[in-house]
Amino acid sequence: MNILYITDLDGTILGKDGWLMESTKDKLKQLLDKGVPITYATARSYTSAHERLKEIPFRLPALTYNGCFLVDGGSGVVQQTEQFEKKALTNVIAIFSRYYICPLSYAMIEGKEKTSCYLEKSTKQVKKYMISKPHDARNRFVLSEESLYEGEIFYFTLIDTYSKLEPVYRDLLSYAEQYEKMYGQAPYQLTFQEEIYDPGDYWLEIMPATAGKAEGVRRLKKVLGCDKVVCFGDGKNDIEMFLAAEEGFAVENACEELKMIATGIIQSNTDNGVINYIWNNEKSKT
Numbered sequence: 001m002n003i004l005y006i007t008d009l010d011g012t013i014l015g016k017d018g019w020l021m022e023s024t025k026d027k028l029k030q031l032l033d034k035g036v037p038i039t040y041a042t043a044r045s046y047t048s049a050h051e052r053l054k055e056i057p058f059r060l061p062a063l064t065y066n067g068c069f070l071v072d073g074g075s076g077v078v079q080q081t082e083q084f085e086k087k088a089l090t091n092v093i094a095i096f097s098r099y100y101i102c103p104l105s106y107a108m109i110e111g112k113e114k115t116s117c118y119l120e121k122s123t124k125q126v127k128k129y130m131i132s133k134p135h136d137a138r139n140r141f142v143l144s145e146e147s148l149y150e151g152e153i154f155y156f157t158l159i160d161t162y163s164k165l166e167p168v169y170r171d172l173l174s175y176a177e178q179y180e181k182m183y184g185q186a187p188y189q190l191t192f193q194e195e196i197y198d199p200g201d202y203w204l205e206i207m208p209a210t211a212g213k214a215e216g217v218r219r220l221k222k223v224l225g226c227d228k229v230v231c232f233g234d235g236k237n238d239i240e241m242f243l244a245a246e247e248g249f250a251v252e253n254a255c256e257e258l259k260m261i262a263t264g265i266i267q268s269n270t271d272n273g274v275i276n277y278i279w280n281n282e283k284s285k286t
Contacts, residue, residue: 004226005278006063006217006241009042009049011196011234012251013274018197019052027275032057036282037226039073041213041241042066043191043205045106045113046076047138061223065106066191066237067216068154068207070223080219081108082211083154088179088187092156092206093149095171103158104129107151114140116148125159125201154211158204165192165204172206185209191237193255205237213241230281232266232274233258249277 007013013028015021020028031038041063042049049064058073070080084092096103102118104126115138117130130139142148158165169192179187186209195201221229229245231238234254242248242261250262251273259265267273 002226003228003230004220004224005038006229006231007040007274008233008238009040009044011253012232012269014052015270024272024275025055027279028056031278036278041216043237046071050076061220063213063216065155066205066207066211067213068211070216070219081154082208083152084208085187089153091175092188095168099168101158101168102145102148103156105148105153106155107153109151113138114151116140116142118142118145118148123160129159154208156206159201162202165202169204193236213238214244217241217244
């Protein structure tokens with residue numbers, strides 16, 4: 001395998017409404033039918049991603065939960081997971097308690113993927129998010145803060161305004177710096193960015209140090225034996241992925257931070273920038 005293409009989903013290959021446009025589907029199916037190696041790296045779970053991609057015959061492993069899971073792109077079977085180091089997890093939970101915050105907690109419980117939510121003490125943004133997916137089998141509503149932290153936790157999400165989450169983000173960064181000085185490694189990874197579908201709301205996501213899209217890119221490159229990785233993205237959580245790949249192309253609607261480090265800028269997500277780039281690049285080989 002020579003070139004492996006890895007694309008982010010939201011804001012990159014999905015349209016403004018968070019779904020694939022018909023024109024995207026047609027070309028993407030043609031490329032995959034020809035055997036062009038394309039996969040995706042997303043902050044979404046496989047369940048959420050598959051809902052939007054179920055018509056697309058992905059065959060290669062994909063990265064979900066910002067690289068916490070390596071999954072089979074077709075079946076969704078989890079091939080590899082990342083977990084928090086115990087000391088790091090304890091301190092993350094302590095910071096949540098200090099701010100009286102109840103996060104969405106993602107964990108494997110009795111062998112099943114679950115999203116735990118203490119609805120009574122959740123922000124209005126979290127409540128809105130959970131209400132939007134009432135039939136999701138992963139939903140696990142709990143009645144105490146202690147129950148939020150059961151199982152093998154691999155991810156946390158906080159949703160609120162910038163002013164509410166920025167101090168939490170700052171404290172998480174401060175602890176991470178202290179931890180790295182003491183132990184020579186990061187305790188976890190963070191992403192903090194504005195929600196593209198609900199401007200004004202921010203998502204602060206915490207994942208194990210061994211997760212992240214960059215680590216996922218390196219794993220995929222090794223597993224698939226490709227010589228070159230070309231990535232596509234739009235957000236701050238794609239920066240490290242770009243740095244880990246040989247080339248990284250930002251869509252026109254991407255954040256400025258990503259554009260600054262990109263190999264180049266391509267058309268926006270609504271103009272089929274990713275698919276057009278891959279299509280033309282593959283065509284130039286023939």
